Amino acid sequence: MKDIDALFRHRYFLNSGLFRIYFLQQELSEGKEKVSFLVSVTKKKFPHAVDRNRIKRLIREAIRHEQSILHQIIDNSEFRYLFALTYMGNTLPDSATTTKYVKNLFQLWVKKHEKNTTDSHLSSGTID
Numbered sequence: 380m381k382d383i384d385a386l387f388r389h390r391y392f393l394n395s396g397l398f399r400i401y402f403l404q405q406e407l408s409e410g411k412e413k414v415s416f417l418v419s420v421t422k423k424k425f426p427h428a429v430d431r432n433r434i435k436r437l438i439r440e441a442i443r444h445e446q447s448i449l450h451q452i453i454d455n456s457e458f459r460y461l462f463a464l465t466y467m468g469n470t471l472p473d474s475a476t477t478t479k480y481v482k483n484l485f486q487l488w489v490k491k492h493e494k495n496t497t498d499s500h501l502s503s504g505t506i507d
Contacts, residue, residue: 383417386461393491395484397468397476398438402488403461414453416442417463424469434466437474441481448485452492462488 385403392401407413418438420431442464453460464481466472472480 382415382461383463386417386463393484393487394467395480395487397466397472398480398484399465399467400484400488401463401465405459405461407457407459411459413456414446414449414460415462417461418442419463420466430471434471434477437472437477438464438466438481440474441478444478445482445485448482448489452489 382403382405385405386401389403390401391403392399416439418435420434420438422431425431425434449460464484
């Protein structure tokens, strides 16, 4: 529960069309997964659990297919990463649309992470 609170308290997120991804980098500690995903769909827009569950299944499947994009950074890192994907749309998405947006979000996160890493190296005066 502390991880979820921290994830949303820091409010680091990216938008890509119908989806938003919240993310947080933490120190890697023993017994914790290196990467964790939370998937949510608002009850306000989808009052029927069947619809929310279908969307969450689509998102989890897209994550499974596209998470290799993240592993180029995560596998070589000494940190733990928490992600929360939230569906922001008003209609039921199809599998192809979901996969496209999840892939785009992951690519955006990789670019942002690489930029932040580069900026921190430049500000510290180190050269790789």
